[in-house]
Amino acid sequence: MNSSKNQAPLPQKKDRFPLSLLCLTIGAFAIGMTEFIIMGLLPNVADDLHVTIPQAGQLITSYALGVAVGAPVLTVITHRMQQKKLLVLLMCIFIAGNALSAVAPTYYLLIAARIMTAFAHGSFLGVGSLIAARLVRPEKRAGAVSMVLAGITVANIIGVPFGTFIGQQLGWRSSFGAITLLGILSLIGIIRFIPIIRQDQPSSLAQEFRSLVNPQVLLMLITGALGCASLFSVFTYITPMLESISGFAEHSVTWILVLFGFGVTIGNIVGGKLADWKLMPSVMVNFAVLAVILSLLTVTLRYPVLAVITVFCWGIAAFGIMPGIQVRIMNLAHEAPLLAATSSHSALNLGNASGAYLGGLTITYAGLTSVPWLAAILTILGLAGALLSYGVERKLSQQVLVNNSV
The missing domain is CATH 1.20.1250.20 (MFS general substrate transporter like domains)
Structure with missing residues (x-):
């Protein structure tokens, strides 16, 4: 043919x-x-x-x-x-x-x-x-x-x-x-x-919904949303933070954000390679590293050179998570992955909006310097979600091995 x-x-x-x-x-x-x-x-x-x-x-x-x-x-x-x-x-x-x-x-x-x-x-x-x-x-x-x-x-x-x-x-x-x-x-x-x-054979709509509401898929959607909330809680307000706390001029912030963008691209590529190597371990380690970097940002923001270095590293770590999250969702919903794969971007955008909103509340009640702490807490919650998902998977795998041996 x-x-x-x-x-x-x-x-x-x-x-x-x-x-x-x-x-x-x-x-x-x-x-x-x-x-x-x-x-x-x-x-x-x-x-x-x-x-x-x-x-x-x-x-x-x-x-x-x-x-x-x-x-x-x-x-x-x-x-x-x-x-x-x-x-x-x-x-x-x-x-x-x-x-x-x-x-x-x-x-x-x-x-x-x-x-x-x-x-x-x-x-x-x-x-x-x-x-x-x-x-x-x-x-x-x-x-x-x-x-x-x-x-x-x-x-x-x-x-x-x-x-x-x-x-x-x-x-x-x-x-x-x-x-x-x-x-x-x-x-x-x-x-x-x-x-x-x-x-x-194309999956039915019922199969797609069953894949989407799989507890493991929902857990990873929430985990991804927490990662994006962490990112946007800081990114939305990074310009006033760099100007007010670090003391950078407006034109300098533009170039720092370009540098952050390079970090994001590096993180995206490296994160994909690490996820191909060890999917969930790489995601969990990445979350942990991101939490540490955000915690350091609360200190380094006061020192211009260290602030720039930390922002660059933050970009790498923040986007290193994303390919692994997407592939994890696709793997979990492998029988009918379309609705889950597309819904992940809905969850990530809701995370973006939530992060920006929570960052604004934090600034109102605790000031600009507290925003990285909020982001670190959101990252730790994302890490908890990844750990829970990985632990459940290992437990189910062990049960299957025991049943097969019997």
Whole structure:
């Protein structure tokens, strides 16, 4: 059959993997840009659409809610669709949402366009992670997933600053136009280079829900959310912390955040490799290291050089956890992983929002210097979740061995 070339279970050509994964990484890069770029363009958007800065800030909130709701909803609607076709559909939604954002004449139409774009966010990353894991040998799954997620981190280092510069020079609409072009590039690559991977009988919706409500899956979703809450409790307020406590000028903070972005990218790649080596042990050790770094940050923030070093190390540790969490969820829900894999991004975004909210409360009642302590506590709770999940798994494995021996 002619279609057999496109339906090989797993492509074997080594040179095909990076190109196939690159298409997914470009898509994740565009998603990272569209999520975070609005933060640097809020004054421009507010002025052009004649709204206040707080009203413009709702463009960020609406996007986060769109991600949280959109991932499970779209997955439920499209769960029987072949994965490559679903990926193409999601990227088309993403392109349409950004194109509408670029031409939206009113504030409310822009919010609608942002929500539309956000609907594709979690589902694309979830399905993309599943496809990436199928494109490589089993022992390389976490590395493949980390390569896809690296698109998000690189977007923060290169894409967001560059897109913000374009928006400030040529108007905020041009930034969304550039993201639309990136989406089209990713779509072309997906159609051309991502193979149609032969799947078993598609799982039913009931199977998908059973996988999602598996206590182990729910525990890892909570663990991932705690990791993201820890990250955003500090990241949301890192600029005033570096300015007020460390004494850095505003322009210096920008370069420190770029350095943090490099740390994030390194952590994402190294975390993927460590997770391929020892999945849960690497996640648990990473959580423990992150808690130590955040505790040190409460002290090093007062010393500019040490603060920069600690922020860089924090970026490595914070994102070193993410590939392992995603692969762990996919492994636990292996019989019907789609809803669990996409819902993980809903959980992570809820963690982002919760972390920012808790950080704000901490600042109100205990001051800026207490925020790293909050993040450390959230990290320790995440570590507890990872330890519990690992302990339960080992206990179940031992019971199986005993039953088999009997």
